[in-house]
Amino acid sequence: MGVALLAARRSRDPSTQVGACIVNEEKKIVGVGYNGMPNGCGDDSLPWRRSGDNPVETKYFYVCHAELNAIMNKNSADLKGCTIYVTLFPCNECSKLLIQAGIKNVIYLSDKYHKLDNVIASKKMLDLAGIPYEKQSSHYGFHLGLKETVVSKPETKHFVMPRK
Numbered sequence: 001m002g003v004a005l006l007a008a009r010r011s012r013d014p015s016t017q018v019g020a021c022i023v024n025e026e027k028k029i030v031g032v033g034y035n036g037m038p039n040g041c042g043d044d045s046l047p048w049r050r051s052g053d054n055p056v057e058t059k060y061f062y063v064c065h066a067e068l069n070a071i072m073n074k075n076s077a078d079l080k081g082c083t084i085y086v087t088l089f090p091c092n093e094c095s096k097l098l099i100q101a102g103i104k105n106v107i108y109l110s111d112k113y114h115k116l117d118n119v120i121a122s123k124k125m126l127d128l129a130g131i132p133y134e135k136q137s138s139h140y141g142f143h144l145g146l147k148e149t150v151v152s153k154p155e156t157k158h159f160v161m162p163r164k
């Protein structure tokens, strides 16, 4: 999680910096990513704002999520059986990617959007796919000074057993 937190600090997102680190069954790092604009698009060429008259003027259509970047940056043939450490609970689109990539475990730090539909859908898919998710102690974020983890409130620990 420390590596995910360090990666998050590279993000140019002014409101939420997210980092992800994927490790294999031997605990070796096989992919790291943070939320950023697509390659070649330039961090200053696209908007970082959260709201606007037109959604095209906000970041949401453009930004590549940390999990997507960690998967795309992988340095191994595949990610089957790997664990992802991510500083923010994966959204529904990222969970689809994690499931299809063969990730077997999710460790997260913040679940600040747990009330949003996309996160509820994300958990539904992870549950069905038998992928456990577990919250890691937030003292990591506190020590590294990440805003989103400092303000996160204690949440219910979510953990489901993998299917046999």
Ligand SMILES: Nc1ccn([C@H]2C[C@H](O)[C@@H](COP(=O)(O)O)O2)c(=O)n1
Binding pocket: 013, 015, 016, 017, 018, 034, 035, 036, 050, 059, 063, 064, 065, 066, 067, 088, 089, 090, 091, 094
């Ligand atoms: N699983 C996720 C969810 C979100 N992100 C990124 C996408 C945005 O850059 C940022 C969220 O912005 P906010 O709505 O809090 O202003 O986090 C991600 O990388 N992975």
Ligand SMILES: [Zn+2]
Binding pocket: 065, 066, 067, 090, 091, 092, 093, 094, 095
């Ligand atoms: Zn996502």
